[in-house]
Amino acid sequence: MSSLLVTGIAELTTWEPERPQQTDAALVVVDGRVAWHGPARQAPAADAAVDVGGAAVIPGFCDSHAHLMFAGDRSAEFAARMSGQPYQAGGIRSTVAATRAASDEQLAANLARLVAEMQAQGTTTVEVKSGYGLTVADEARALAIARQVTDETTFLGAHVVPEGSDADDYVALVTGPMLAAAAPHARWIDVFCERGAFDVDQARTVLAAGAAAGLAGRLHANQLGHGDGVRLACELALVAVDHCTYLSPADVDALAGSGTIATLLPGVEFSTRSPWPDARGLLDAGVRVALATDCNPGSSFTSSMPLCIALAVREMRMTPTEALRAATETGAAALARDDVGHLRVGAVADFAVLAAPSAIHLAYRPGVPLVTGTWRRGRPV
Ligand code: NIG
Numbered sequence: 001m002s003s004l005l006v007t008g009i010a011e012l013t014t015w016e017p018e019r020p021q022q023t024d025a026a027l028v029v030v031d032g033r034v035a036w037h038g039p040a041r042q043a044p045a046a047d048a049a050v051d052v053g054g055a056a057v058i059p060g061f062c063d064s065h066a067h068l069m070f071a072g073d074r075s076a077e078f079a080a081r082m083s084g085q086p087y088q089a090g091g092i093r094s095t096v097a098a099t100r101a102a103s104d105e106q107l108a109a110n111l112a113r114l115v116a117e118m119q120a121q122g123t124t125t126v127e128v129k130s131g132y133g134l135t136v137a138d139e140a141r142a143l144a145i146a147r148q149v150t151d152e153t154t155f156l157g158a159h160v161v162p163e164g165s166d167a168d169d170y171v172a173l174v175t176g177p178m179l180a181a182a183a184p185h186a187r188w189i190d191v192f193c194e195r196g197a198f199d200v201d202q203a204r205t206v207l208a209a210g211a212a213a214g215l216a217g218r219l220h221a222n223q224l225g226h227g228d229g230v231r232l233a234c235e236l237a238l239v240a241v242d243h244c245t246y247l248s249p250a251d252v253d254a255l256a257g258s259g260t261i262a263t264l265l266p267g268v269e270f271s272t273r274s275p276w277p278d279a280r281g282l283l284d285a286g287v288r289v290a291l292a293t294d295c296n297p298g299s300s301f302t303s304s305m306p307l308c309i310a311l312a313v314r315e316m317r318m319t320p321t322e323a324l325r326a327a328t329e330t331g332a333a334a335l336a337r338d339d340v341g342h343l344r345v346g347a348v349a350d351f352a353v354l355a356a357p358s359a360i361h362l363a364y365r366p367g368v369p370l371v372t373g374t375w376r377r378g379r380p381v
Pocket residue numbers: 067089091092095192220223268294296297298299300
């Protein structure tokens with residue numbers, strides 16, 4: 001058992017209830033877990049020490065929504081959108097074709113590159129979805145590859161109905177042989193519940209089949225327009241419902257009355273010129289809000305949680321502290337995890353070191369690479 005003392009912390013965010021953030025702090029890690037934190041002058045001795053030189057230290061980001069199992073490029077679609085074309089979920093099908101044509105090695109390399117980008121920007125936990133294979137073999141292989149890098153794998157066979165398939169036949173495939181092949185590699189099941197993808201009845205069917213196979217549900221809902229998806233997620237007491245761009249007062253009431261976390265994905269609104277979700281209204285109504293990148297080649301090709309924080313603060317009226325919590329502790333909660341996303345005693349020692357005296361700089365200095373070190377289980381990565 002060896003201990004490591006981290007000193008020189010100008011501001012330490014632990015999310016400890018009595019003092020969520022403290023200045024002039026130190027942190028002790030033993031066996032990859034936080035063993036002590038407190039004022040620098042009271043720091044205990046340890047086997048080794050590292051001085052971060054006046055940096056802010058935050059819990060590693062928990063990016064609870066990302067689509068990293070894909071191949072191909074949709075930059076031309078992005079350029080067309082910036083010239084006035086609307087975002088259409090049908091673009092997913094072009095990534096499906098490229099993903100099916102890719103080798104396992106190519107998919108694994110693309111995944112590794114994106115995970116490395118995320119880590120360099122302070123992300124220590126990432127959820128990875130399938131959903132660009134849409135055949136039994138392609139969905140299963142995407143999840144098997146994703147499982148090599150994260151425990152938080154999500155089966156998203158119900159992303160869109162593939163070209164040439166009948167919707168009812170496809171839902172039967174997703175809930176039957178595809179689920180059977182995917183379930184051993186997945187923890188979660190997700191559905192894109194939206195006009196042009198799957199309706200609430202189909203979503204209910206897919207989530208029920210997933211639950212019977214031992215997969216916990218989460219949902220894409222209310223991204224492109226108003227609909228019943230958010231209320232379905234609340235009715236089913238799902239851990240999280242993601243996007244929440246178009247919400248009615250009844251949706252906000254349902255979220256406030258349930259334990260379901262609203263995961264907002266500001267990279268999508270930024271990249272599709274859609275209205276910003278009403279983060280302020282949700283928080284004021286008592287809803288728990290998480291932030292995630294939705295990293296994917298169509299609607300949000302960013303791997304940066306700091307960018308999402310900056311957008312949430314500037315455009316969605318979250319305070320810097322609310323946004324940081326949404327990107328760390330509440331992101332972890334959106335994955336039903338309480339061992340990460342905070343640095344209380346006992347937490348996994350996943351943290352990011354910032355070239356800044358406080359975490360406010362994440363929103364204050366958008367676009368600046370402030371993360372100078374990312375640590376997982378008490379070791380630099
Ligand atoms: O979360 N909304 C559905 N799926 C992705 C977009 C996928 C794509 O455009 O390729 C999303 O935004």
